[in-house]
Amino acid sequence: MSLLKLFATYRFSRYFKLGFLVWDLVLLNLSIALSFWLRYGGEVSLVYLRGDKAVSLLSNIFWIGLLLHRDSYRIVRTERIESILYRTIRLLLVLMALVSLFIYVLKYTEVSRLRMVYFCSVFFVLLVSFRILFMKMLKHVRTKGYNFREVVIVGANAMGERMNRILSKDLTYGYRVTGFFDDEPDGTELKAPLLGGFAEVEHYLASHKIDEMYVALHINKIDTINQMTALCERYMVRIRYIPDFQQYTKTNRVEVSFYGNGNVPVLMLRKEPLEIPLHRIIKKLFDFCFSLFVIVFVFSWLFPILMLLIKLNSRGPVFFVQQRSGRDNQSFPCFKFRTMYVNKEANKVQATQNDARITKVGAFLRRTSLDEFPQFFNVLLGNMSVVGPRPHMLSHTEQYSELINNFLVRHYAKPGITGWAQVNGYRGETKALSDMEGRVEHDIWYIENWSLLLDVKIVWKTFIQVFQGDENAF
Structure with a gap:
């Protein structure tokens, strides 16, 4: 198998997050080394200052914690690159604030402020450059037909077609919608073929390699939804439910909070970022x-x-x-x-x-x-x-x-x-x-x-x- 195919396989992509974490630590420590070189030149002995070693260790620990906290380092296929960069820059600012706080509290006066400026600048450039390069490389791989997820949508209606447009908007997202299933299409013009009714879903899952199913059905079809859930579990297909929030509000952005130790989901209008x-x-x-x-x-x-x-x-x-x-x-x-x-x-x-x-x-x-x-x-x-x-x-x-x-x-x-x-x-x-x-x-x-x-x-x-x-x- 070629390197491109190995990189692009769905199984290999499961390890992206671990690989990113390791690579981030490589970039972080490379930035530390470069900051010493920029600040001190050939005076290698200064690397062994007690404060500098402690700050370097803390930087590694803090960065690992920030990336793992609430899955901060996630790669969403349909996420815009500027959103990924914004999240990365925000994490970097938090890291700098934490490191600066510890330098102040522990009174590491021997730590060069100029070296810290070099470290922040170099790490920022390397980190952002890698994020952009990786996203470009991943999109290139997907344009070649690799790293795709095969998807079916249950519900030939306006909500199902809307999801189809989102997944199919950009080939580089890595989704391929094979078609819809529904007993009673609502007449919405579909941009993917209607593959059959609900009864044909099982045969299709058994004879095709499907990675994900999106269910866009009204809640009054709960029996059909339960049937689709059972089929996906039987054929190891990941299922995604598309709730019809439009019955509550006309906004396209909603927020679900969990009350009572995460047991009760509560739907709210999402606040605008501003x-x-x-x-x-x-x-x-x-x-x-x-x-x-x-x-x-x-x-x-x-x-x-x-x-x-x-x-x-x-x-x-x-x-x-x-x-x-x-x-x-x-x-x-x-x-x-x-x-x-x-x-x-x-x-x-x-x-x-x-x-x-x-x-x-x-x-x-x-x-x-x-x-x-x-x-x-x-x-x-x-x-x-x-x-x-x-x-x-x-x-x-x-x-x-x-x-x-x-x-x-x-x-x-x-x-x-x-x-x-x-x-x-x-x-x-x-x-x-x-x-x-x-x-x-x-x-x-x-x-x-x-x-x-x-x-x-x-x-x-x-x-x-x-x-x-x-x-x-x-």
Whole structure:
């Protein structure tokens, strides 16, 4: 068996976690050695200082504990790489805090602070580089057809098809949905074949190598669910249940807590990450630092040039200030460079392709997103964030909140200069209701999945789009 096949087999993948733990310890101790070399050069004898040896040992012990605590080092096939990196960075910060605390408490004054800075920096680079490299390698292996899990879904309905789309969204997730089983499909258009009814499940499991079964049935079919459970146990197929939380709430994110020593599951609406005070502080610091950097180092020299171009091209003010919907649906004055001739419809009618109201300079500003630069002042004022749902005109908020049930959920967060919807193609004019529904869906997903790394990813994708161009930017 080739090395690629050995690495990719399902049986071998069970040992990924143990291998990761061992490899992490290799990286940690390599970082310790490199930090000594960077700090002391060839003075090897200094490695044997009592404090340094104790700190090195504590670093190993703490890192093992952090990785094993609550399964912190898990690899979820459908998990985004930025989520894995965010969790890794968080663990690294905890490690540094614990080590620093012990250095202070044990009064290891001989431990070089500069060496600790080198250690933290080197370990961070090695750790993050390995995580990215491993995920890329694993995705490459799966694109070659290895390390796949064969899956069947019991329940040819909207919930079952939704799970099919999630598992099949990216081939590199490593799932292959072979089909559905159901006696009474509900008419949902399925992207995988209907293999038969419930009675055919046993024969299929006996004649095919199936790794997992997802059961997407209503609770009133408890007898069928129990039957599927018994079949999976007989044929050693791991079973996953998809509870229909939609009967309780319309949100897609819920949280299950266990009360009474873990015996009673309680369903709750999941809090958005930005409801946590520490997360709000982190996002606020990112907004402030990033906006200040842009204003000082970019806007300071770019503004006079753009101001002159706008003035020479058409009469009117340099800035266009418009009331828009902000967090909690409170209006605020949103700043932009003026891109249109002064007109009475500016606060009512969206810009369209080849809009006669747009000036020549305005077209360039819109195409490059430079018209949004003054909104960095909105960020400093606290009205906006660098990343978030785009703010709409008040008339559009009123209009679409009547047409789309969960439209106002996007106002749980501060509006942003750029957003998850914009970097995924939902930018510019909304020609059809489905365009706005797609934008709202992406905005709500962002609110429910916020992380600092996700913000950085969106900013980077926005930067790339500015230079590559966007057909919806007009």
